[in-house]
Amino acid sequence: MPHSTSKTLRRYGWERALAVPSLLLALFLPAAALPAPAAAGRHDLEVVGGDLARTGQFPWVVRVSGGCAGTLVAARVVLTAAHCAAGLPVDGIAVTADTVDLDDRRAREARVVRAVMAPGYKQVTEGDDWALLQLDRKLSLPTIAVNDAPALDTGTFTVIGWGATGEDRVQERKLRYVEVPLVADHTCVGAYRPAGYTYRPDEMLCAGYVDDGRRDACYGDSGGPLVRRDSYGAWLQIGVVSWGIGCARPGLPGVYTQLSTHARDLREALARLR
Template sequence: MRNHLKALRRCTAAGAVALAALSLQPGTAQAADPGPGVVGGVRAAQGEFPWMVRLSMGCGGALYTRQIVLTAAHCVSGSGANTSITATAGVVDLQSSQAVKVKSTQVLQAPGYNGKGKDWALIKLARPLDLPTLKIAGTTAYNQGTFTVAGWGADREGGSQQRFLLKADVPYVDDGTCQGAYGDSLTPGEEICAGFMDTGGVDTCQGDSGGPMFRKDDGGAWIQVGIVSWGNGCARPGYPGVYTEVSTFAPDIASAAASLGG
């Protein structure tokens, strides 16, 4: 069985996981579990990652354009008109009075998504936000080295959603090593892995789904290389985090964003 998604962690004593179906339908509320951040992380500084977005169904995301959020396909259910999602942006502290809150208008889930691979989606907001955007990798050139992850999800397996944005660094794990951990559940070429194989201790966790994994490009700017997708538990030795490989889907994401007109 495929291991659980980051928004829907349900660990048994043996560490087995069942995939639960998200209940979002276009124009209705979503019943995703908000969790309950980043295991082994520290608090991000205000303004450090201004393109980070918290979504009301309990997922993260990043501003692909000023009006479109890139997140995970498993955070939504299908494509179409949708006004049920609230995006919170512009702050590290979710309870800050300066938080910008905007409703969704449309959702576009990756065509052909069936729960394995292709874990990306776009959410169009009701209005553009006056905030920076996060560019995405268009080639595999940046699919290596050390990445940064950030989110408001649980800071330990089975823990609670965090009020403050947490961040951490995780190293790249090659496909062969990652497939040794996850077998056929991994989809090489569509997914990229990162984490500390021997020690664990640092990872995204439940409630971080859809958030970006990013690093600096050759010019020193942040660039997104992954989307938080799934994993076995949180920060367990031998089980790195699995992320959507953004470069694989960059043309599709660009085309989908153009179709949303944002």
């Protein structure tokens, strides 16, 4: 991220611009921030306007150290955002699982031993924002299926994470979730163009409340899941929390990695890491 004083752009979870108060900057800014348009200020996301998750409600959601979330897609593989792991030493990443409360001493811990990034990943706003993390051991927990059918990328979704509940707040200790509707691609193209960002309909999804904001992901939700029920009632992961401007701002819905467009690469990477 550039050293801008603008307070508009967020990147869910890892990066913070220098406009953010020093305490938050110390918590979330990595050693090497990613480039962005000159008008950018901050680039992050948490669940705004959401509800507290119940124990066991989303057993496949995990916390990724450094301020991100992820999902268990195999017994020892976590799906998260590429920007949550890019440029970091693999042995410096840890995962907390089997809890909705990050202070829970009974939570399970695992270390990351290998990371596979999306082949085309460069920076968060250019797309390809997904990564698979191989853990040092298997976790005997439920896993979630990743969607490979674009026809299911519609309707109302649920986004889950430990992110902040507002732009002026820190990340949460307890897991939250919120429902957000799909936003048409052309609406997101028009929303982000004035800020100098290119929304890519071929590999991104937009979800949120265009008219009045209200509910959204926020700082610390990066890498977390955008999910819906399939035709059998099982949870299916549709997207990954990726980027956006502010938190729950009117006219600026959140942007998510559209997993169905990356299905082939994800299957191949997952097969190597199971």
